[in-house]
Amino acid sequence: MRVIVAGGGRVGAELAAVLAAAGHDVVVVEVDAGRAADLARRTAPGRDGAPAGGGYGTGGAGGGGQDLVTAPGSVRVVTGSACVVEVLEEAGALSADALVACTGDDAENLVVAALATRLLEVPQVVARCNHEENRWLLDETWGVGAAVSFASALAAALAPGAGR
């Protein structure tokens, strides 16, 4: 699958690596140029010192963490705001199979999700829910197919059906 990850902080970076390691082609959109460059370096193909497996980097957001395991898929990094149509187009939104709105700001995630579904017709959009209080907002009216928070993901893992 071709997947766009909007937001290249710690969660976005690790998500991109997990998806790429599972064979998907991932494009990460990150607005902070320094963080984007750092992520591009950590996910560059053929880099030296890639961990043998498992480790997905321990550095904080943009903090020069370890290389990320991305094979057999790929990770490309686009610098820009995922709230901008042209940036999402550059990230390949018109041919993407899915997008994950993964920034640390729930309003930003809603805007990205609405842009992706309504203007770029990305078939599947999943959003990160940073604050459970905002869950009521993250729904189909914004193009969000599924909203996932750490709490809901953990609850779902613990007891299927317990979380959303």
Added chain:
Amino acid sequence: MHVVIVGCGRSGAALARLLAAEGDAVGVVDVEPTARARLGHAFDGQFVAGDGLRRPVLEAAGVGRAGAFVALTSNDSLNVVLARVARDVYRVPQVLGRLHDADRAPLCAELGLSVVTSVHMTVDRVHRMLRHVRLEPEQTFGNGESLLVRATVPAYLEGRPAAELNVAGEIQVVELTRAGRSSIPGAGALLQAGDLVSFVVASRALGRLRGFLGGRWS
């Protein structure tokens, strides 16, 4: 009318004070409790400290009975979300959002949200003041793409058809006031020196209109 304003920065506070002074009931929301100070002592509306995306916060500010809602936070995405929530969840009849720049304007158009783009408005205004000092608009439309301007007909256009000033897509004569009486000029209407003519003009065509009128506005 009850008006809810989210974002009590300089713009939000100034708008809140203006509306309150005009007699509207105003509910202001800001995530930062100290923002209340911007409203001043004379402000007789309500201030709610909290996250504007929280329903209890919006409801405490009176969104349920609001006739108008304005999203003026510093976060453009948040303003888009707030405006849509006010319109679609709380059915507020009149909703406006402010965007600092135009990045999210296409989405707002898609969602049918009315927004003002502050950078556009500033640039447009300054541009006009720099280049077209004598074409002060009576009214601007959208983000300033179209303007209503009025100007007095100079002597050298005496006897020319008003329709000659029209340019498709750029300039349209819409009204003519002669000796205090206003009319909508027909196809054959002729100009007289001293007529006050109203034009709707595309902002990019202001220079052209000014050229037609010799730059000699009064």
